[in-house]
Amino acid sequence: MARTGSGTGSGTLLCRRNIKLDSFLKRNTERAVYERIRTYEPCVVISETINKVYMHVVLSDERVYLTEYPPRALTIAFSFRRVRDIELVNDLPDFLSGKDRELCQHIRITYLTEKPAAKGRDWLRRDKREGLPPAAPPSRRNSHSPTIIRTSEGYPAHRVQGEGGTEEVHMLPPTRSASWPNPESLGLLKVPHPPARPPSKPPSLYSLSSSPSISPSPSDQRLNIGESAQVPRRMGSVLSRLLRRDGGSSREERQAELHLYAVSRTSRLYLHLQSSWNSYIIRSTLSLDPLYRRRCSVLSDSTPDKRLPSISLERTAHLFGQLSAELLQEEISVESLYLLLQELRTAAHRNVALRRLFWRSSEVCVFLVQTLEESLHGCQSLSGGYTADQLLLSTLIVQTLAVMFRETEVEAARHILLSAKKGALASRMLLALICDPELQTENQGSLADCELQALLADYLDAACSLLFEMLLLGQEASRCSPAENCVSIGWILRVIQPHPHLLDFLSYQAQHVVLVLSDLQESCLSPAQCVLLFQRCRLLLACLQYNSQLAQHLRSHFREEFRYSVKLSCAEEKLPLQYPISQPTLRLVEQILTLHRKLHTNTRALTSEKGL
Template sequence: VPMARAGPGTLLYRRNIRLDSFLKRNTERALYERIRGYEPCVVKSDSINKVYMHVVMSDERVYLTEFSPRTLTSVFGFSSVRAIELINDLPDFLSGKDREQCQHIKIIYVPEKPVTKGHHDDQLFPALSPSHSFSPLTAEGKRLYYTIKTIKNWKLFMNLLHELEVGISDFSLKTVVPTRSASCPNEETLGLLAPQPPARPHSSASMYPLTANQCTKRTLSPKVPRRISLLFSRLLKQNKGANIAELHLYALSPISTLYIHLQSTWTSFIIKSTLMLDLVYRRKYCTSPQGISWEQTAHLFSQLQGEMLQEGISVESLYLLLQELCTAAHRNVTLRRLFWRSNELCRFLVQILEDFLPGDRSVLYTTDHLLMSILVVQTLAVMFRETEVEPARLSLLSANNGALVTRMLLALIRDPGGVVFHCKQFLFFSQTDVCLAEYLDAACSLLFELLLQGQQFSFSDSILSVGWILQVLQPHPHLLSFIGYQTQQVVLVLSSPPLYILSPVQSVLLFQRCRLLLVSLQYSKHLAGHLKTNFKDDFKYSVNVISVETKLPPHYPISPMIRQLVEQILTLMLQ
């Protein structure tokens, strides 16, 4: 697994042959394929005192192995991480250039406990689906539910329930009403064996919050709130005793990307964990076939690619094949790697986007063209996930001074026109406007993935860096209106009434929009000036941290990150 580094116009790979061979021999192929990088550094923790070791990252866990690898030890999963910080200091145990150039990274996490008989620590309230939650009608119900999501002592919880005579049946449940995508209206037909023809969109794009009226409810008994308050207090006292551990990594290379890779991997994991809370998302994308080998996946991908690239293929057939590719890519990271190794397919999708959405806004977008464009952009976005260290991807995107990425960026940005949705006004818009709004959602997600990749190269002025991406986009005639639309959606969501609670999918979209907004303020004077001129008052009077907390349940893994982003945006916007 290479560690990538952007130089002036080139991409360099640093592969440790000995470590790579060790990992290949001592890990299962599924794990080896999901390793996202490794780097040597000085490690310090409660059990390790300043030892030079290799840090190995998969998409879910961090491992340590000796500098001359003999054993691979799991340290923590990204689900237990609370913070990853870059510390500005000069370690006293180092000297000379190592001391001056060292990057000190501190990772705060909750140590994992071994599985014992009974319930695993992560098995919180096993009788309930993650798509359900307690009633939002009472503050006590909310507080208890959110506490249960973080409690680590299941036996204590059950004893207290029995002691207080609070039965699970006393709690009210809400069932989230499934939302359907305009591009794929029937989630039951998204399987790889029997795809169905596309249908016209009939509901809103998945960017508007749910209300209490969209949920089925049962009321709490009058005696429950007081008992819940007592139970909440005792559970909270127990939960405060959770142990926190620190892992300190000292990267000695002046061009180390370890911190950026850790942040990127953690972000990807948080996004995936949040999406997994959505029942419809899980039903569509998380039922991967069991026992399929890498060779079988490669064979099926080759067949699918051949069918998509054949001459004379109809638009309907292409849509169904693309739908099949997108669904399979969600479920299988190996297929995403094969996508970048094929070269042809990525160029083909960019060409489709250029053909179906011409840059001239005088050409009216049709619903059919928007549906195809939505699916193309969604497919490209998912291909970026968990593949940032794939050598073929870096080679393809950096070739010819980033020509393919330039085409992708210029084709992606489109004028939203007068489409500015509000949750109460949505039903007055046409199907074309609904599709355009969903396209703008998908475009934001793909631009987020490109910017996330660009952070790996921010130490230089090379291609693919964040600064380079914004420089490519700056002359685009619709850039200001596109960024303005994304910003306006952030304001509308965070200033909506308190009863509107975001779903997991909506929360991820809000996170992506906030990251896009923050990057615009930090890296582009042109965009920062435009945003402050047009949206400063909106953020000053309509957006605050409290509005974030009312829209995002604390048990969403992504909620703390969104809160932090909003705080940073407010600081920059109100300067």
């Protein structure tokens, strides 16, 4: 699990380690679950049946958990596959005072649940005279006037949000060890599995799939306790009664809300939630693409005897060190470099621990940036254009860098490396990935020219994905003061603004958004196309929101297209509902159209004033 380092600079961006909670999670969750936990924070939790309870929110790559304060049991709050929206609410909670009240972040998560809406009262409450708290109202100030409920021991009461609804989980009795939580609350206890079949050959980085990106782990399969997990029948167990009570009823999905009040002055919970959600919807959408599944192929967990062996962090580090040494050797051939990068990219897709090691070993990242600079800009052909080898290698480098950003935002080494020396390496990476989207060839329309055009298009797609990852990094940094971090969204756009090919690069990305969202292209989008559209929309929205000159360029060159050609109804037809990324993409398109209309109206008003 990624944690902050001891440096002062990274502490404002990343979570501070809670030794007691971290020890609890490590002891009572399987390794595959623990290694994918990103961060945790204390929050006041409000939902349909949780009324102002101080709890720890534990964030992983696929789920959000809640645990008591101090921790005794871990329960699923929701899965990112059910999330429909995560937003900040502008209000001032009355249960806080002073600066805490002013700085508190109110996060509202809207998600789907199969649990019926709460009725007249919470049947779990000890005081039957106390009714249910009202459902959280829309964004407004002074929306709640609660007091934090605490037990006679001084700990908060424990009502926990499950994926299907909200349930109360009692504290463990004093005679039970806190390191052994109630197995009925989640089923995360370590359970022995059949030993994996030993590998037929020594493991390489291709076998680093202990944390697969697509197939769920056995522990994840057990997390769905309402469907398949076997829980002991224990008298007095509230959760067991709930499971038996709801197990036979057919339920329809409805929207529910979970409200988190982050009380830490340096809270990054909202940003981590957004980043985790983005990662999940991208990963789960791409997993519907056969080509992506082949690239990240892992065997099904239903056949544990055929699974690739789980490799320890020490072994992963050793294998990564071997590959790094081969990459960094002098006078390496282009063919060997390409094959090694393919191995690195494939392993990084499968293993999040490898991605964290990548940032801790700065030499490989610096080497990739330098190689990209030389390949794409420093070694042009005699005709001044690109060669196939240059584009193939550059695309692989950019794809590898983009993968390394996924799910590593809480890695302190990444923040330290990219922000060192006023963002020197980040600046080089940004300037290296921008290129001229037009081919400079003498044989227009030839077969070789068409092949180069296809390779260049692949590179431009990959470059947009990496720039998207950099903008996510900047989104986190934008909430810090300039003294704490320089790699903000505004800084990123200012760095690339002087690039001679930026406007052409940006126009290329905008043209493809217009093409996809207009009537010119009628077919539905593939999973990879949907992800790329999402990333391009985030890029355009950032330009419109954070850089006036780039916004003016988009307004002046695409005014008619965004006014008449780009239609939200057309986007709804082309984005399949079964893709997790479709709804977030539609919201981005709506934001772009609204902002474009607003900027167009403001421009006309200013022009009229000047005319008068």
